[in-house]
Amino acid sequence: MLKLFYNLSQIVTCNSNGIGYKRGKDLSDIGLIENHSVVVENGLIKDIIPNYTSNKFTADEKIDLSGKTILPGLIDCHTHTAFAGSRANEFKEKIAGVHYEEIAKRGGGILTTVNAVRNTSLTDLVEIIKPRVQEFIAQGVTTLEIKSGYGLDFENEIKLLHAIKILNEIFPIDIVSTFLGAHTFPPEFKDNHSGYVDLIIHKMIPHIAKNNLAEFCDGFCESTAFTSQEIDKIFSAAAKTGLKLKLHTEQFNNVGGLDIALKHNAKSVDHLEVLREEDYTKFKNSETVAVLLPGVSLFLDYQFAPARKLIENNAIIAIATDYNPGSSHILNLQLIMSLASIKMKMKIEEVINAVTINAAKALNRENIAGSIEIGKQADFAVFDVSDYSEIIYNVGRNLLSHTIKDGEIIFQN
Ligand code: NIG
Ligand code: FE
Numbered sequence: 001m002l003k004l005f006y007n008l009s010q011i012v013t014c015n016s017n018g019i020g021y022k023r024g025k026d027l028s029d030i031g032l033i034e035n036h037s038v039v040v041e042n043g044l045i046k047d048i049i050p051n052y053t054s055n056k057f058t059a060d061e062k063i064d065l066s067g068k069t070i071l072p073g074l075i076d077c078h079t080h081t082a083f084a085g086s087r088a089n090e091f092k093e094k095i096a097g098v099h100y101e102e103i104a105k106r107g108g109g110i111l112t113t114v115n116a117v118r119n120t121s122l123t124d125l126v127e128i129i130k131p132r133v134q135e136f137i138a139q140g141v142t143t144l145e146i147k148s149g150y151g152l153d154f155e156n157e158i159k160l161l162h163a164i165k166i167l168n169e170i171f172p173i174d175i176v177s178t179f180l181g182a183h184t185f186p187p188e189f190k191d192n193h194s195g196y197v198d199l200i201i202h203k204m205i206p207h208i209a210k211n212n213l214a215e216f217c218d219g220f221c222e223s224t225a226f227t228s229q230e231i232d233k234i235f236s237a238a239a240k241t242g243l244k245l246k247l248h249t250e251q252f253n254n255v256g257g258l259d260i261a262l263k264h265n266a267k268s269v270d271h272l273e274v275l276r277e278e279d280y281t282k283f284k285n286s287e288t289v290a291v292l293l294p295g296v297s298l299f300l301d302y303q304f305a306p307a308r309k310l311i312e313n314n315a316i317i318a319i320a321t322d323y324n325p326g327s328s329h330i331l332n333l334q335l336i337m338s339l340a341s342i343k344m345k346m347k348i349e350e351v352i353n354a355v356t357i358n359a360a361k362a363l364n365r366e367n368i369a370g371s372i373e374i375g376k377q378a379d380f381a382v383f384d385v386s387d388y389s390e391i392i393y394n395v396g397r398n399l400l401s402h403t404i405k406d407g408e409i410i411f412q413n
Contacts, residue, residue, distance in 0.1 A: 003059055044375060044377060073379030145178060178215065232264075287316065289358060
């Protein structure tokens, strides 16, 4: 099946010339091609040809995208989309001045959502999450990472991972599953942290690996959650089973998470709002992606991660929504892109690479997704704009016209 997506105004390729990520000065290069068309064969990108040749081109199907701009399908590489319940009441308290960590310490926060998830069946969970995934697709997202982390016991963590697996089967996009059993300590293990770490290492991880229920193992390294020693143990066990690693770290405190994640060659370290100056250079020669989550800084009203400093220090930067019920209740990757520009001073080009090729790298998919390159999956986000800057300049407005996955139009505005 040969298809031609023709008459485009701009093709933003995000081509990394086979490297699989962009850092430093290269992060500003989006590989722009104007007045061209994209040839797709059997779901893969076959060629990029000038618009003036598209008339004569014979294909099974020709899709007119006159005047539009095409990007690689957007990749949200950090979300907690699999949750039940609402924390609107805690949101009210936060607005009145109660700190996020304060709410967590008295048993609210993540544990409020754990309660809701434990009281929701697998079937109901899937139904609750479905419209959220549909909303991501309507924004141009073709690869979506989703974490567990609101079950915090064997039965419920597995239930969440099953829900994510079912969603991946239902939807045409790629849903990447991450096990986040080490999100916080459940009430049953409040005074027995080593008992919970043992449960993760000896029961949850082996079962998840054996049944292919996740690709990544994540954790939350903070003074209110797991110590770096506990993460070290969990990561060693996870890596042995072939799970790849990610870590929530330097969100509120510096408790050694960054060094442990780098030691284990984690695919990404996420948050970094309170990253210390002396740690900037640690990314220089590292292939661990720094995933920045500006929605959290907006939602909790505190400092943004030092994006410019990280870019100056050659870090590989990605951006994601961190969509979750407590710290970033923002299901809108395009809004997050604008936020990254306005609040973290990232150039529009840097932002686009951060939600495409670099986000693909954070999910270990840089060889198949994240750029418009011959041989890669034909995953595209098409926008009704003649210049890519409009996408980020139009803050909070969705100008998407088509979401295309493996060469198929899966959403049209
Ligand atoms: O990435 N930091 C920990 N986990 C989430 C928040 C989860 C929640 O509050 O429900 C985050 O910010
Ligand atoms: Fe998170």
